[in-house]
Amino acid sequence: MRDPRRKPAPSAVAPARYQVGAPPLGALGASSWHPAGEGSFAAPLGDSPQELAVRVHEYGHLHALRRKLHPNKPDAVLKELKRLEACTPRAPILVQAAVDCYIHGLLQDVGLGASVSALPVRPPQTEDAFDVVRALLQSKGTDVAHSRLRTAREALPTPVFDVARRVRDTLFRKGLDRKRLTARHLAHILAPLLLLLESPDEADQKMAEAVSLCFGDKGEGSVGWGECEILSAPLAAPRRVRPTRGFRSGYVGVPVFWARFPPAGDGAVFRSRRPTLGGTVLIDVSGSMCLTQEDVERIVAAAPGAVVAVYASYSGFRRGAVTIVAKGGRVADIPAALAKYGVGNVVDGPALEWLGRQSGPRTWVSDGDVTGVGDSIHPALYLDAIRLCRKYGIRRVEPKRDDKGRLVLEV
Amino acid sequence: MARDSCSWDLAESAVQAGATRLLLWGPPGVGKSRWALDVLSGGRQHPPVRVYLNQDLTAQELLGHWVPQGQEFRWHHGPVAWAWLYGTGLVVDEIGRASGPVLDLMLAVLDDQETARLVLPSGEEIRPSLGFAAICTSNNPPDDLDPALVDRFDVILHVPSPHPALIARLNGALQGLGNVVCDSYKDPERAISPRRALVFARFVKAQVPAEAAAKLAFGERAEDVLAALRLGGTRL
Numbered sequence: 162m163r164d165p166r167r168k169p170a171p172s173a174v175a176p177a178r179y180q181v182g183a184p185p186l187g188a189l190g191a192s193s194w195h196p197a198g199e200g201s202f203a204a205p206l207g208d209s210p211q212e213l214a215v216r217v218h219e220y221g222h223l224h225a226l227r228r229k230l231h232p233n234k235p236d237a238v239l240k241e242l243k244r245l246e247a248c249t250p251r252a253p254i255l256v257q258a259a260v261d262c263y264i265h266g267l268l269q270d271v272g273l274g275a276s277v278s279a280l281p282v283r284p285p286q287t288e289d290a291f292d293v294v295r296a297l298l299q300s301k302g303t304d305v306a307h308s309r310l311r312t313a314r315e316a317l318p319t320p321v322f323d324v325a326r327r328v329r330d331t332l333f334r335k336g337l338d339r340k341r342l343t344a345r346h347l348a349h350i351l352a353p354l355l356l357l358l359e360s361p362d363e364a365d366q367k368m369a370e371a372v373s374l375c376f377g378d379k380g381e382g383s384v385g386w387g388e389c390e391i392l393s394a395p396l397a398a399p400r401r402v403r404p405t406r407g408f409r410s411g412y413v414g415v416p417v418f419w420a421r422f423p424p425a426g427d428g429a430v431f432r433s434r435r436p437t438l439g440g441t442v443l444i445d446v447s448g449s450m451c452l453t454q455e456d457v458e459r460i461v462a463a464a465p466g467a468v469v470a471v472y473a474s475y476s477g478f479r480r481g482a483v484t485i486v487a488k489g490g491r492v493a494d495i496p497a498a499l500a501k502y503g504v505g506n507v508v509d510g511p512a513l514e515w516l517g518r519q520s521g522p523r524t525w526v527s528d529g530d531v532t533g534v535g536d537s538i539h540p541a542l543y544l545d546a547i548r549l550c551r552k553y554g555i556r557r558v559e560p561k562r563d564d565k566g567r568l569v570l571e572v
Numbered sequence: 573m574a575r576d577s578c579s580w581d582l583a584e585s586a587v588q589a590g591a592t593r594l595l596l597w598g599p600p601g602v603g604k605s606r607w608a609l610d611v612l613s614g615g616r617q618h619p620p621v622r623v624y625l626n627q628d629l630t631a632q633e634l635l636g637h638w639v640p641q642g643q644e645f646r647w648h649h650g651p652v653a654w655a656w657l658y659g660t661g662l663v664v665d666e667i668g669r670a671s672g673p674v675l676d677l678m679l680a681v682l683d684d685q686e687t688a689r690l691v692l693p694s695g696e697e698i699r700p701s702l703g704f705a706a707i708c709t710s711n712n713p714p715d716d717l718d719p720a721l722v723d724r725f726d727v728i729l730h731v732p733s734p735h736p737a738l739i740a741r742l743n744g745a746l747q748g749l750g751n752v753v754c755d756s757y758k759d760p761e762r763a764i765s766p767r768r769a770l771v772f773a774r775f776v777k778a779q780v781p782a783e784a785a786a787k788l789a790f791g792e793r794a795e796d797v798l799a800a801l802r803l804g805g806t807r808l
Contacts, residue, residue, distance in 0.1 A: 168793055172759035173752045173800035179759050208792075217799045224803040271802045276795065 165206040174220045175200065175227035184215070189281065192219040194226045210279035214303075217276040221264040230267065231260050232344040241348030242355065245544050246551035249359040251291055252351070258298035259332055259351055265302030266336020278304045285309070287316045291358050294325045301333045321357045328354050352544050384539040388480040389472075389511035394498045396491035400465070407435040440467045441519035443483070443512060445527035447473040448504030450560065454496050456568045460526060461487045461495070463570060468519060471498065472512040474505035478536040481508030483515050505536035510545050517553030525550070525557045526570065580607070580736060583729050587611050591726040592705040593682050595667070599757070600711055601766045603735035605665055608707035612661025616703055620661030621651045625670035631677040636692055647694040652681050656690075659703030667708040668716055675721060682706055682724040733757040734766050742766060745773035752804035764790070764797055782808040 166181045171192065177200040184190045190204035204219050205212040225231045232238050235256045242248035242256075268277045280303045285296035293316045300309035313322055328350055335342055410418050414433035421430050442464045446452055461469045469487035474480065482501075486493045509531035516523050531546045532538055550557060561569045586594065596604040605622070612620035623634060634652040638645040655662040662681075670678070680690055689699045713730070714722050722728070734742075734754055742750030749769055756764040768789045775785035786794035802808065 167762055168796060170756055170762055170764060170793065170796045170800045172762055173756035173764055173797065174803050176755040176758035179762070181762070213795050216796060220796075220799050220803055272808070273799055273802055276799060 171202040175223040190215040214280040237344035246548040247352035258295045262298040262332040263336040266333040384533040386510035387507035389508040390482040392484045394493035400492040440522040443516045447506045473502040474507035506532040513549040523555045586727045595728045597710040598731035603738040604709040608663045618660040622663040656700045659701030662706040664708040668710040748806040
């Protein structure tokens with residue numbers, strides 16, 4: 162063949178007139194297709210198995226674009242990830258790797274698995290967890306899949322590795338089954354992985370792991386939060402709001418800091434107490450938390466000056482309530498406030514929304530398990546909880562117990 | 573005169589509307605000549621006459637010439653004169669490759685029904701009989717032809733993609749093959765030839781392994797075309 166550019170057959174996969182050329186710098190190949198316009202097909206045009214594998218991979222993308230099997234542009238996925246508070250600067254790389262993984266499943270289904278197995282997937286930089294995950298996703302279905310898996314197992318923390326492998330298998334299976342991969346679904350699959358990779362926060366990790374456990378069986382349906390009421394128990398008893406021990410220099414109070422006297426100093430010679438830390442604490446009092454009345458009272462006592470509220474389900478598993486049990490210098494009858502609650506969570510989302518509207522700092526005392534109507538678990542609910550935490554700057558604190566069984570809060 | 577891209581449906585309607593001088597141009601293998609033969613076979617006593625033009629073909633071969641018979645010469649009608657006289661269809665392939673004198677002859681052959689006439693070297697004057705129609709084919713656009721010749725066509729059609737009947741035939745030979753071939757013509761530079769595709773289907777039916785059949789039929793493009801066929805749903 163005189164002109165190698167006439168060799169590929171992208172129009173036979175997705176009909177259009179194509180600009181065929183060399184792959185862009187730093188990429189193995191690239192392709193685009195639009196039913197009404199021109200397409201582009203940039204891939205190596207040689208005869209080696211590696212070059213053919215790149216072309217077959219690009220054919221897979223074109224086929225998926227034509228059949229609308231995967232999102233046309235990463236923008237839609239990134240937008241969805243943004244909504245889930247999981248869009249990080251390097252998210253587009255992982256989105257592309259995820260789509261590649263899906264394509265390999267699809268190619269396997271049509272009998273092109275052998276052709277794409279020689280794809281030269283770039284080896285990862287083992288010190289970069291993100292790059293390791295990228296290679297893990299892209300290598301599925303290729304000859305280097307096992308070695309990339311081994312690298313990932315050695316280089317990644319166990320929870321990250323578990324979630325990454327689950328994401329990889331989910332995407333590959335979807336391709337194999339030729340199931341449509343929408344931007345929304347792809348974002349939901351990737352969100353926990355991105356959160357794990359970008360956030361070293363333990364609390365988020367636990368929730369992301371919980372999301373990953375729900376892949377496959379519960380990833381498709383939809384479950385909503387229960388109906389939530391905001392109640393206020395009578396704040397009858399006085400509450401000891403202890404002053405803080407810290408002092409600060411300023412322009413009011415007792416003159417102490419003479420060294421700051423002008424003209425040599427800044428004039429802040431007066432000493433005053435730091436204001437008592439306010440903020441809001443929301444306590445999950447569902448069954449999984451195993452909190453006693455004393456535990457709640459201990460938390461209330463440990464947060465002087467803060468608004469403290471409890472929440473859980475009540476009257477079955479369709480509704481729940483947030484009850485303010487301490488505010489300002491008054492505290493409610495806690496045993497009476499807790500008496501009406503059931504064992505389910507049901508309203509974690511609305512309760513976090515309420516917490517988001519309160520003054521900061523905002524603390525959520527919870528084991529990280531969230532449920533919706535019917536006390537059912539669903540990845541979307543976990544992601545919504547993570548999203549709310551990120552949106553409102555809510556810090557989750559997991560209660561632990563010491564050797565004597567006393568509640569310990571690592572604030 | 574429709575000189576832009578158009579579909580096969582438009583060609584059918586032109587014939588039904590009474591067009592008798594057509595020029596079809598488009599890539600090779602899309603079924604231009606096949607369609608012309610089919611169209612000109614209908615409603616006529618004699619099957620259509622088909623001529624392949626090339627640089628070596630002379631005007632005498634088309635029109636007629638003297639042939640020795642015993643002690644004398646006898647006039648022998650060429651295919652064009654025959655088509656005129658008997659009112660049959662005339663399929664002229666590769667009109668763009670004809671020599672100058674042949675193209676000059678075609679000026680007379682494709683002239684209007686009412687005014688067209690030729691005086692043969694035998695002294696006989698012939699006119700196109702009722703029923704005469706000519707369909708010319710070419711792989712190149714008509715821009716290279718003499719404007720006077722171009723002007724003689726009732727219709728000039730660009731057929732950029734294979735005829736639906738050809739696609740159906742390919743699909744019948746191998747499920748999905750026709751659709752993939754048809755799609756490939758959106759990019760004419762990289763189209764998959766229907767002839768090659770038919771050869772491929774024939775080999776596959778003869779139990780030749782798909783990879784080997786593709787190598788035989790498509791040569792260097794075998795793997796690429798095979799991948800496209802598999803993604804297009806062709807069962808191999």
